[in-house]
Amino acid sequence: MGNHSPKVALFITCIGDQFFPQVGECAVRILRRAGAEVSFNPAQTCCGQPAFNTGYREEARDVALRMLDLFDDADYVVAPSGSCTTMVRVFYPELFAGDPALLRKVERLRERFFEFSEFLVKIMKAEDLGASFPHRVAYHDSCHLYRELGIETEPRKLLRAVKGIELVELQDHRLCCGFGGTFAVKYPEVSVGMAQDKVRAAAEVGAEYLVANDAGCLMHVAGYIHRNGLPLKTLHLAELLEKHE
């Protein structure tokens, strides 16, 4: 990078914007601390995944099309979500297949689009961001992040650098939490049953906190925890990296 601070556009995601804005604030502070110049384009809304996930490709394309032009002046686009990053990097080429002009735009966006932990470790070469959090924490590999993007070591590197943290692995840490986008409302009993397994796995290793990089998984698991009054707490990785306890 030399002396030049990379210009990073934040893609906050629709869920992040409306439900977990504090995650965005934490991400901005951390990205700045890592040396990035952060911008936010308020014209952004959603990547289109809810429609794509449910089979409404035309509507997904309509929404996704806007994304292609929103971040032209940034060196990188960073999203605090493995799933939305997957939508852009993995599914946009499929969504726009057959349109070479749009595919060129997709390509230009894809090569600059990174998930939050991936960007910090791979691009900014930052691992220790100065956080301290003396708690027992389990990390949940969200499916898109791990299986579609292959990101599993980056979040763990960031977590291991946190002072005082006791990082524990869940039994079968790659098992889906049951969110799955519209799956959560199409097969609610199964979805909730899977959340129950995840929470149980966290209890088995005595975790106080369950950390993940996707708001979707977190609102699903946290919703189950809240309904049942369980002691486990959830955090987005960006929130944890802003803890100074």
Next chain:
Amino acid sequence: MSDIGVQSEAIHERAREAMQDAHLQEAYRSSTLRLYTHRLKAIGEVPGFEQLRERGRELKREVMDHLDHYLGQFADNVERQGGKVHWARTADEACALVKGIIQSAGAHELVKAKSMVGEEIELNHALEAAGIRAVETDLGELIVQLSGERPAHIVAPAMHKTRHDVSDLFERKLHSEATEDPERLTAIARRTLREMFAKAGVGMSGANFAVAETGSIVVIENEGNIRFCTTAPRVHVVLVGIEKIIPRLADLGVFLRLLGRSGTGQKLTSYTSILTGPRRPGEDGPEEMHVVVIDNGRIATLADEKMREVLYCIRCGACLNACPVFRKIGGHAYGWVYSGPIGALVTPQLAGLDRARELPFASSLCGACREVCPVKINIPDLLLYLRGQVQERFPSPRPAGSPVSERRGIRLWAWVMKKPWAFSLGGFLARLGFRFLPTSRRGGERAWVTKFPFPPLSNWTSGRDFPAPDPVPFRERWKRISH
């Protein structure tokens, strides 16, 4: 559940029932986990298992790209070896052909080895209607036949049954003594089956692979019953789906190494039989060998370039064991003979998407299936593709209690997402609206909605709470922190 016809539309009710059955939950949980763990251990012992998967996939692609050639070669070689080839376009044709073969052999009883395509064409029912008694000789298949069910799993048909269930069943149907000792249960089944092997005039098997180069049928098993079915009776009938072809005998090594390890975590199953034609003079074996080659929707799948990959499947069942949804709802919920992630692809192809339109949605798209597939079928991608097909081809459902159809809801959502002002306004209105919904805080800062009045979010709050929107969205907060 009854074992006739496609009942995939009932997946929601069946899934719900399965989720409430603790006994069933434990049976599926422990069995899938055992097979999943055995597979992991077995593939860890093979250097270059990844390359083996690639090779398996390449071979399957080669066959599917030139299926006419390989099928022709296979048929010619079966006939050259003294076998007889029959072609069946549909399930009914296949059943009629088998019935004809049994009747011309003058037989009234048939011993059957496990065959998924046999389940698919519902052969036992067709034969029963013609007064022919078919007896399943695979222990798991015998169990589901006696209980009037379909296989719960591609490889382990009686996965949903515990020892206790089997003891009860044998007591009722075979009038045996009550015992939960697996060895004694097996001995009871063996006693019953030995009698059948001795008197049945026709034996039937499926085929794990059909070798084009030699006209051979390859079957693998652990119980030895397939050896009996294919050698003891005077006539051997083979049911083989057209996707079972492999080019050369030399390719068998690739698939045997993949199949045993992926399915049950075995290096090789106890028996591997390569059957090439009926008996030669001076040898043992059946006098006649009939090979029924079945399409039943496979050629239509071949014609769809995207879905063609489904025909690569070697029916190992690994994707079922890895699937968190299958582990919860079990095989019967899928409503037909093929279950789990691969079933959600195969059933729409073979039975018609119209009768199986709920299946592609029965997945969280987590990708665990793709990770274990021995021929690397991109299952989540194909499920997404089928979801697209469902929305294109069929009227959009309107969930009970919903103000609008799903499609109208998604269109409204898309319209809002295309306009940042509408998105902000939507957020504002949602904040207002949420004030009228029942919430709970449990001492935390955030309010959680406990009950939504209509779908889709009423489905969310049926089992968990939904977060109220944050009072200040990020786009407002940014104004303070943008510098």
